[in-house]
Every structure is written in C-alpha cells, then in structure tokens.
Amino acid sequence: MSFFSLPPPEVLLPVTRGLSLVGTGLAAGITSSIPLWTYPTIFGVKTLSTRDRLHLWSGLFDNGKMTMTILIPLSTIAIGATAAMVTGRKRTAILSVAAATIFSFLPFTAIAIIPGVNVLKAIESDVVKRDGDKPGSASVSSDVDSKLWDWHNLHGVRVGLAWLAFGLVAFEAVW
Numbered sequence: 001m002s003f004f005s006l007p008p009p010e011v012l013l014p015v016t017r018g019l020s021l022v023g024t025g026l027a028a029g030i031t032s033s034i035p036l037w038t039y040p041t042i043f044g045v046k047t048l049s050t051r052d053r054l055h056l057w058s059g060l061f062d063n064g065k066m067t068m069t070i071l072i073p074l075s076t077i078a079i080g081a082t083a084a085m086v087t088g089r090k091r092t093a094i095l096s097v098a099a100a101t102i103f104s105f106l107p108f109t110a111i112a113i114i115p116g117v118n119v120l121k122a123i124e125s126d127v128v129k130r131d132g133d134k135p136g137s138a139s140v141s142s143d144v145d146s147k148l149w150d151w152h153n154l155h156g157v158r159v160g161l162a163w164l165a166f167g168l169v170a171f172e173a174v175w
Contacts, residue, residue, distance in 0.1 A: 023075030
C-alpha cells in the first residue's frame, strides 16, 4: 500500500461529477452575465462616454480572463476524470463531448477573439497615453463602440459553448 492512494471510483465519481457541474455551471453563468446584464448596462447609461465604456469593458475582460483561464482547464479535467470513471459508452461519449466543448473555449478565444481584444487594448493604451486618466473624456472614436459590439457577438459563441457543456454534463448526471 502506498503512502497516498486515490479513493475508489464509487467515492471519487460523485466528486468529479459535482466539480464538472459546478465548473461548467459557473462558466455558463459568468459568460451569460455579459449579454444579460453588463452590455445592457454599459450601453444603456447615456452619460457614459465611449472612452469610459472601453475602460469598463477592459477591466471586465481582464477579470473574466483571470477567472476563465483557471475555470476552463479545471472543468475540462473534472469532466475528463468523470468520463474515465463512468460505465457505459454513451455516458463516456457524452462527457467526452462536454470536455471537448468546454475546452474549445480556449482555442476559440485565442483564434477568434484575442485579435480584436488586442486592437481594443491598444486603443485604450493610446487614449490613456494621450489624455491621461481623465474620466468622461470623449476622445475616442465611435468606431470603438462597433468594435466592442464585435467582441460581444463573438463572446456569444463562448456563452453557447459553456451552456452546451453544462447541459451535457447535467444530462449525463441525471440520466
């Protein structure tokens, strides 16, 4: 007997299944907050300048990036561990698709979203260098709002991926 051994699958399976549900549920909820609450708020406040919207979006993006770069890999690992312990090819297949779906968040973000993020971050950096950090300055092109909406539309794909992964994990758990 070794110094450390994993608990048997009948003990470990409910833990990994629970972590899979929590991880994908958090991903679905966090990503959904952007289209449901954040964007309607930052574009609904008429006194918020384009420059201030850009700064607000930038901070939100950085916080989301910090959260998701931890949450997505951990969720993928939990789903993969669950898939390795379940019995039946259908359950394994459902969980494998869920793991691939939630993991696809990362390459999709890197390929489709980060180029636009880099443009928006460069604009923000230029504005801060030029104008300092004066709140309310309207020295940003209205094209920025269009770029923010482009990001939002691409983010919708991530919302869909998160909800699909959560739905598959939940379906497997109750099936």
